[in-house]
Amino acid sequence: MSKRADFYDAPAHDYLRYWDGRDYENAAEQAAIRRLLHGRRFGHAADVGGGYGRLCVLLQEFADRVTLAEPSSRQLEIAENFLAGHPRIERRQMQADALAFEDGSLDLLTMIRVMHHIPEPSTEFAEIARVLRPGGTAVIEVANLAHARNRVRYLLKGQRIPHLPVDIRSPENRHDEEIAFVNHNPHTVIEQLARCGLRTEGMLSVSNLRSTTLKKVLSHRVHVAAEVACQRVLARTFFGPSAFLLLRKD
Numbered sequence: 673m674s675k676r677a678d679f680y681d682a683p684a685h686d687y688l689r690y691w692d693g694r695d696y697e698n699a700a701e702q703a704a705i706r707r708l709l710h711g712r713r714f715g716h717a718a719d720v721g722g723g724y725g726r727l728c729v730l731l732q733e734f735a736d737r738v739t740l741a742e743p744s745s746r747q748l749e750i751a752e753n754f755l756a757g758h759p760r761i762e763r764r765q766m767q768a769d770a771l772a773f774e775d776g777s778l779d780l781l782t783m784i785r786v787m788h789h790i791p792e793p794s795t796e797f798a799e800i801a802r803v804l805r806p807g808g809t810a811v812i813e814v815a816n817l818a819h820a821r822n823r824v825r826y827l828l829k830g831q832r833i834p835h836l837p838v839d840i841r842s843p844e845n846r847h848d849e850e851i852a853f854v855n856h857n858p859h860t861v862i863e864q865l866a867r868c869g870l871r872t873e874g875m876l877s878v879s880n881l882r883s884t885t886l887k888k889v890l891s892h893r894v895h896v897a898a899e900v901a902c903q904r905v906l907a908r909t910f911f912g913p914s915a916f917l918l919l920r921k922d
């Protein structure tokens with residue numbers, strides 16, 4: 673196992689409060705997961721790096737058994753309250769490069785908003801492939817380096833979008849003690865996943881309309897409806913800042 677991924681123990685990572693004012697992003701992500709999993713039913717699902725369990729309740733719609741798999745003790749403590757009304761959701765401490773599940777024991781695995789903390793994910797992807805049963809499903813969110821605004825930025829600089837992850841931390845935070853924060857080229861990620869036997873069979877572009885102005889001028893309902901209408905149409909162009917990949921373990 674590499675170094676401990678316990679950065680979210682720090683009080684600075686008040687992840688529950690992070691979601692204040694982000695109802696649009698939350699609804700956009702939940703809609704994406706529902707769309708990708710529509711019509712499917714699973715036995716055991718695990719949400720890896722699931723934080724305080726924001727998405728675990730939703731996973732219960734699709735799975736008989738849900739495990740929140742999270743490295744931070746603090747997030748797991750918050751989960752005790754957040755998931756108090758859902759006693760059947762298990763909470764287990766682990767990180768993505770050392771998943772405490774038996775080989776082939778999971779039917780569904782989700783990992784949302786975690787890739788941006790994992791600059792070199794090959795060990796984690798191998799672990800995901802190991803714990804999924806053959807034919808099992810994963811939904812992995814990629815912090816997307818190739819989103820439309822970035823493409824324009826790179827174009828204006830006369831550069832191509834890098835294949836390797838780009839560190840997006842401010843200069844003062846670029847040191848080993850600070851949590852990694854990267855954006856990934858989704859094409860590279862899809863190849864890395866394929867090398868581990870995780871085949872991309874669907875994707876959605878998410879948070880396409882993330883904008884303070886749109887949050888002000890549109891009602892939440894209209895804003896989310898417009899987002900949902902864009903997610904599939906814009907998927908192939910990797911338009912939004914977040915790409916949701918639907919994967920099948922071969």
Ligand SMILES: C[S@@+](CC[C@H](N)C(=O)[O-])C[C@H]1O[C@@H](n2cnc3c(N)ncnc32)[C@H](O)[C@@H]1O
Pocket residue numbers: 677678679680687720721722723724725726727742743744747766767768769783784785786789790
């Ligand atoms: C931005 S939060 C996302 C939480 C949750 N997935 C969500 O979308 O609400 C990132 C989470 O990833 C966890 N994390 C960071 N590095 C990790 C790793 N190597 N393996 C598993 N989880 C990790 C953190 O502890 C934190 O809970």
